[in-house]
Amino acid sequence: MELKVIAYARNGHSDKFGIPRQSREESPIVTRIVFEPDYRVAEALRGIEGYSHLWLIWGFSEITNDQSPMTNDTWSPTVRPPRLGGNTRMGVFATRSPFRPNPLGLSSVRLMRIEGGDLVVSGADLMDGTPIYDIKPYLSFSDSHPDARNGFAEESKGYRLSVIGDGLRDVPDEIRRDICYILSQDPRPAYQNDPTREYKMDYAGLRVVFTVDEARVYVKKIEKIAK
């Protein structure tokens, strides 16, 4: 099957670093789903406002970490999930890793509103520019299994860092809220643990410079990214 891009995701995650590893109900990050001209049809959304949540099926458009990029002919039966420290290999079908035979992503998001023909959603784990292939309503009676066993992902369920630092002072409230949320989820690769190491994360046109010591993120500065 040849998939057509029906829309693109637009949000502040201009860079892969910092994107939440899964969609989360509590995430304040707002993403705009901007339809491609052929699919920008008001009637195609008729009735969607009755649903509180939607599914997005999307493509891992940029795969750039230590593993080799996915092509149509190569895939690895095992991957090293970041939440296991990056050293333990698990079967690709037991993970939500991008390195899969068909690099499709799946995210449930909250529908906030329809605006100018776009869908505005929150809670997505998508990079700016991610291609979207399908949008479906979330049906609680078939899609919700609150007691599902989460395999090796279980233990990291509630893991959060506290976020402090003078750098947070001079940014607008909404952006601060987003940045604090993202950093609280510990965006460091594979549980690195060097309190002197400075990290840089780009979000919403800003560069955030921070360090992590134990369970605390210290934001040193936030500055506009020069164009």
Added chain:
Amino acid sequence: MELKVIAYARNGHSDKFGIPRQSREESPIVTRIVFEPDYRVAEALRGIEGYSHLWLIWGFSEITNDQSPMTNDTWSPTVRPPRLGGNTRMGVFATRSPFRPNPLGLSSVRLMRIEGGDLVVSGADLMDGTPIYDIKPYLSFSDSHPDARNGFAEESKGYRLSVIGDGLRDVPDEIRRDICYILSQDPRPAYQNDPTREYKMDYAGLRVVFTVDEARVYVKKIEKIAK
């Protein structure tokens, strides 16, 4: 993106008629996920036994009702969901209809066991022979929203018929359980309401002949399908 078939679904639904309209936790229907030779790799499933539920992303391989078949170039912004009686048009992205720009299906299923390199699952809403493009673990902390608002699908949540009739007598227990479950969900197209009308449903090599009167299915006979 060009999708590759990684597996095919195998179950008793040799015909489209009778396939549940969504996956359901309580469904007893067993489906075997049989991997294609290139993806039949034991390591690709390592750790999957820790999950109670999985996601399947699959293709609507056979679209044969009153609407015209989907091709890569045609799609309709609105569809007529069967649960609304087949007369009301809703936006395609507000439905789980097959008639979508990219005819992908999404189903959560219960993982029963791994057996001879296959995954054995229950609760799927797939026809025998459905191509599968991806298998992902279900993560309750990002995928489960028990209180999600279900739009126009809400009212049909608990709709069930009772199933009786002499025809049920001479079939094995497991098959009877499956057939009773399928019929209780009312497989009739678009809420037809003619108590004299005889329906035929093929399941697991059997032809089930039944009528529906009010909230009751009467199974007249079940016979082997001649090869």
